[in-house]
Amino acid sequence: MERYNFKVIEEKWQKFWEDNKTFKTKLDKNKKKFYCLEMFPYPSGKIHMGHVRNYTIGDVLARVKSMQGYNVLHPMGWDSFGLPAENAAKENNLHPKAWTESNISTMKKQLKKMGLSLDWDREISTCSEKYYKHQQLFFLELYEKGLVYRKENYVNWDPAEQTVLANEQVIDGKGWRSGVPVERKKLNQWFFNISKFSDELLKGLDELKNWPNKVKTMQKNWIGKSFGCEIDFKIEGNLPINTIKCFTTRPDTLFGFSFLAVSVDHPISEHFLNDPKFIKFREECSKTGTTEESIALGEKIGFKTNLFAINPLDEKQKVPVYFANFVLMDYGFGAVFGCPAHDQRDLDFANKYKLKVKTVVKPINEDDNFSVNKEAYTGPGVVINSNFLNGLKVPNESIIKTIDILEEKKLGKKQINFRLKDWGVSRQRYWGCPIPIAYDENGNAFPIPKKDLPIKLPENIDLNSKGNPLDGAWDWKKIKIDGKELTRETDTLDTFVDSSWYFIRFCSPNNEKYGFDYDELKYWMPVDQYIGGVEHAILHLLYSRFFTMALNYENKNFNLKEPFKGLFTQGMVCHETYKNDDNKWLSPDEVETKDGKNYFIKKNPTKKVIVGPAESMSKSKKNTIDPQQIIENYGADSVRLFMLSDSPPEKDVQWSDQGMVACYKFIQKLWALHNKIKAKLKEKEKSKQNTDEISKFTNQLIDKINNNLERFNYNVIIANIYETYNFLNQKISAPINSDLLFENYKKILSIISPIIPHFASECLEDLKIDHKIKWPIVEKQFLVNENINIVIQINGKKRSIINCKKGITEENLIKIIKDDVKINKFLQNGNNIKSIFIKDKLLNLIIKYENK
RNA sequence: GCCCUCGUGGUGAAAUUGGUAGACACAAAGGACUUAAAAUCCUUGCCCAUUAGGGAGUGCCAGUUCGAGUCUGGCCGAGGGCACCA
Numbered sequence: 046m047e048r049y050n051f052k053v054i055e056e057k058w059q060k061f062w063e064d065n066k067t068f069k070t071k072l073d074k075n076k077k078k079f080y081c082l083e084m085f086p087y088p089s090g091k092i093h094m095g096h097v098r099n100y101t102i103g104d105v106l107a108r109v110k111s112m113q114g115y116n117v118l119h120p121m122g123w124d125s126f127g128l129p130a131e132n133a134a135k136e137n138n139l140h141p142k143a144w145t146e147s148n149i150s151t152m153k154k155q156l157k158k159m160g161l162s163l164d165w166d167r168e169i170s171t172c173s174e175k176y177y178k179h180q181q182l183f184f185l186e187l188y189e190k191g192l193v194y195r196k197e198n199y200v201n202w203d204p205a206e207q208t209v210l211a212n213e214q215v216i217d218g219k220g221w222r223s224g225v226p227v228e229r230k231k232l233n234q235w236f237f238n239i240s241k242f243s244d245e246l247l248k249g250l251d252e253l254k255n256w257p258n259k260v261k262t263m264q265k266n267w268i269g270k271s272f273g274c275e276i277d278f279k280i281e282g283n284l285p286i287n288t289i290k291c292f293t294t295r296p297d298t299l300f301g302f303s304f305l306a307v308s309v310d311h312p313i314s315e316h317f318l319n320d321p322k323f324i325k326f327r328e329e330c331s332k333t334g335t336t337e338e339s340i341a342l343g344e345k346i347g348f349k350t351n352l353f354a355i356n357p358l359d360e361k362q363k364v365p366v367y368f369a370n371f372v373l374m375d376y377g378f379g380a381v382f383g384c385p386a387h388d389q390r391d392l393d394f395a396n397k398y399k400l401k402v403k404t405v406v407k408p409i410n411e412d413d414n415f416s417v418n419k420e421a422y423t424g425p426g427v428v429i430n431s432n433f434l435n436g437l438k439v440p441n442e443s444i445i446k447t448i449d450i451l452e453e454k455k456l457g458k459k460q461i462n463f464r465l466k467d468w469g470v471s472r473q474r475y476w477g478c479p480i481p482i483a484y485d486e487n488g489n490a491f492p493i494p495k496k497d498l499p500i501k502l503p504e505n506i507d508l509n510s511k512g513n514p515l516d517g518a519w520d521w522k523k524i525k526i527d528g529k530e531l532t533r534e535t536d537t538l539d540t541f542v543d544s545s546w547y548f549i550r551f552c553s554p555n556n557e558k559y560g561f562d563y564d565e566l567k568y569w570m571p572v573d574q575y576i577g578g579v580e581h582a583i584l585h586l587l588y589s590r591f592f593t594m595a596l597n598y599e600n601k602n603f604n605l606k607e608p609f610k611g612l613f614t615q616g617m618v619c620h621e622t623y624k625n626d627d628n629k630w631l632s633p634d635e636v637e638t639k640d641g642k643n644y645f646i647k648k649n650p651t652k653k654v655i656v657g658p659a660e661s662m663s664k665s666k667k668n669t670i671d672p673q674q675i676i677e678n679y680g681a682d683s684v685r686l687f688m689l690s691d692s693p694p695e696k697d698v699q700w701s702d703q704g705m706v707a708c709y710k711f712i713q714k715l716w717a718l719h720n721k722i723k724a725k726l727k728e729k730e731k732s733k734q735n736t737d738e739i740s741k742f743t744n745q746l747i748d749k750i751n752n753n754l755e756r757f758n759y760n761v762i763i764a765n766i767y768e769t770y771n772f773l774n775q776k777i778s779a780p781i782n783s784d785l786l787f788e789n790y791k792k793i794l795s796i797i798s799p800i801i802p803h804f805a806s807e808c809l810e811d812l813k814i815d816h817k818i819k820w821p822i823v824e825k826q827f828l829v830n831e832n833i834n835i836v837i838q839i840n841g842k843k844r845s846i847i848n849c850k851k852g853i854t855e856e857n858l859i860k861i862i863k864d865d866v867k868i869n870k871f872l873q874n875g876n877n878i879k880s881i882f883i884k885d886k887l888l889n890l891i892i893k894y895e896n897k
Numbered sequence: 898g899c900c901c902u903c904g905u906g907g908u909g910a911a912a913u914u915g916g917u918a919g920a921c922a923c924a925a926a927g928g929a930c931u932u933a934a935a936a937u938c939c940u941u942g943c944c945c946a947u948u949a950g951g952g953a954g955u956g957c958c959a960g961u962u963c964g965a966g967u968c969u970g971g972c973c974g975a976g977g978g979c980a981c982c983a
Contacts, residue, residue, distance in 0.1 A: 259977085262901055266979055273983080293983060345981075371981040381983040389898075390981055464982050691909045691922065699909070703923060752913075761911065764921035836917050841964045843917060881963050887916050889963055
């Protein structure tokens with residue numbers, strides 16, 4: 046027998062699949078569809094282990110569904126706009142387009158080496174004008190529907206990338222990609238009106254039964270719906286300000302009112318612009334708002350005005366008005382009423398400026414003298430010290446009643462507020478989708494006529510200019526529309542826009558007229574199973590949901606609200622980290638170990654290596670393993686097997702060289718077994734011995750795997766396959782009926798084929814079985830076992846296991862166990878006062894011992 | 898601070914509805930084959946016992962139950978998300 050030569054065999058089958066267009070998909074209304082999609086990659090240069098894991102999980106599912114008779118759409122493309130291309134262009138003096146295309150070509154080859162069942166005829170690339178021309182048209186359509194608008198706004202400015210970031214892209218006050226503290230800057234920006242769909246985005250989550258709760262919770266928190274009311278506070282003072290509007294979720298604490306705080310960007314600030322002290326205060330706020338320390342400390346600072354706010358429920362109560370750094374202009378009305386006793390933030394502020402703290406809610410168990418000093422009380426209880434509100438139950442009754450009172454007196458009204466803000470999509474960079482808008486000399490915006498689309502990116506451009514290279518592209522910028530001289534918008538769209546509809550494009554990737562074809566959209570969408578990293582829980586997944594709703598808005602033909610019916614978020618691939626004594630990262634290639642505990646530097650084996658914990662693979666920590674190397678060394682099937690072994694797919698998996706080798710060896714063992722089986726089949730054995738055993742095993746295996754597939758327990762499926770090997774390898778030495786062996790082995794091969802497709806195809810061909818094999822159907826009669834193990838417990842403790850006929854009665858079982866040595870001794874000195882009998886499973890005898 | 902998830906051998910982990918805890922694999926130790934190594938195969942796995950067997954045991958403490966990894970309450974620990982959101 047020859048060793049299994051994965052190099053030859055994998056190449057052979059990959060060529061076969063490509064030549065035969067095995068995975069090409071067409072719309073076929075007679076067949077049930079299944080749309081399986083993995084998040085498409087950014088073409089950074091090479092594929093990484095994260096891709097390998099993601100695409101293996103998806104590929105297994107796509108292949109299984111296809112074998113089960115579904116018409117499977119399983120496409121792949123490239124999220125190919127983005128800043129790294131511009132940076133690489135500067136470094137290597139290579140145009141972003143050339144750099145991107147070269148990366149795509151490399152990565153495509155790598156993906157093909159994995160043996161994925163992808164329909165490459167549907168390949169798309171977001172940086173291609175064939176793709177983005179439709180995006181520009183969508184932009185104009187949304188503009189017409191009023192879902193896109195332009196406004197001057199404070200934005201998150203990333204000084205390293207010289208561009209604007211969306212709120213979602215700011216993490217701990219830093220740019221999500223650059224890691225540099227974000228600054229505040231006022232700019233004219235294009236926005237998508239995502240907040241219009243706040244409620245819909247929130248409610249839609251309830252319908253997504255096949256989404257992980259974790260992701261739904263994250264989106265729910267991000268949308269941040271809160272129920273409360275708006276209140277107009279009357280203002281007294283020497284300025285022409287009559288009222289300030291506030292939003293509050295706790296109107297029931299109005300009698301604890303002690304100050305009113307507004308944002309420095311609040312409209313009333315215009316009355317203070319002549320006050321140098323205020324200007325200075327405002328500068329301080331914009332600085333502290335984004336620096337690291339201020340976020341960590343959360344220090345509250347205020348600027349006292351000479352205005353006073355009047356409590357609407359008690360006109361005698363007048364409190365000072367402050368500007369405060371903690372009040373955000375873009376939430377609520379940019380103003381809050383301060384009740385320090387029942388809000389920690391307000392309490393911190395009140396303590397700093399020595400403001401009154403009046404307790405108006407007490408916990409149920411406390412008496413009326415309860416008072417707050419250092420810690421605000423935010424829990425449930427009863428309203429006190431609040432005149433006509435006294436005695437109301439906090440929170441539900443008190444809040445609803447107070448709102449009723451305020452509405453009745455026309456002092457306020459019920460209000461629901463969302464945390465979700467509109468999505469700023471303007472980016473000051475070259476390598477992105479141009480925004481189809483131009484301006485006249487007064488800055489008025491004009492949409493570019495649809496017939497003039499696409500607006501292509503100019504290719505000759507000075508990438509070394511500061512800021513956005515498009516600003517200097519005068520030939521491109523100047524245009525004439527209907528005789529009017531206009532200047533193009535030079536900002537490009539956030540690349541998250543590109544990925545917000547690519548799953549729709551895959552349905553009709555070659556439709557030149559429009560972004561999709563309604564017939565195809567209707568057949569393929571929604572995506573049945575979407576698979577990707579949990580890091581996109583909010584950004585990409587929320588934007589995609591919004592974009593789908595926006596396309597659906599005022600369009601009866603579209604008829605799709607949620608793009609992803611099922612979502613699965615896989616864990617990351619981790620690896621130990623290594624450092625030398627200069628605290629510099631070392632790659633796994635640079636270190637070696639003999640005992641698996643102590644690591645040394647390869648070039649200098651006397652130097653010890655500091656081993657850090659396993660972290661997700663990243664270039665900066667140098668703890669990456671190059672999939673290409675691994676595939677070359679062990680083959681795609683081995684890597685696929687390893688990616689699914691050991692850890693459940695939703696959890697992080699730790700890379701292990703030994704684990705990888707074990708998978709490689711297992712395939713070799715499977716090949717040896719295959720050859721033994723092949724030899725056995727040639728014997729044409731007619732034996733009827735143990736004929737049921739192998740059919741039972743196979744059918745129970747199929748049943749188990751079906752269940753595990755449904756629950757994404759891929760690691761358990763791999764364990765089932767190991768069990769199968771152990772079983773067959775043992776049974777093969779005894780006589781087996783050849784016909785039965787063939788039938789069952791065929792089923793077993795079909796089950797493993799989605800996981801290790803090259804290997805399985807080779808074995809099938811070797812036995813002259815058609816490679817287009819179907820997923821086996823469980824023959825239910827084999828799921829039943831005639832003999833069964835029943836657990837015998839004495840006082841709840843396992844004492845014996847009895848093998849007997851299925852369906853045995855309690856009486857007969859008791860008769861049998863009386864002769865069982867292990868059990869008998871427990872029955873000797875006691876009375877059986879009770880027994881619990883679970884048919885075919887368990888018998889628990891409760892024995893009372895006397896004299897004990 | 899708030900919200901969510903998770904704690905099972907030396908390691909990664911299994912265990913549909915409460916019913917044989919540790920499947921499957923990695924590592925380790927011992928053994929077989931071999932002149933030797935590699936490869937392969939077998940055994941072991943916490944405590945007591947020569948064996949037979951027994952005991953403890955799923956982060957900790959209680960509870961419900963004939964029976965708890967699984968259910969309930971409290972505590973401890975780890976990871977993730979959000980964070981002046983009024």
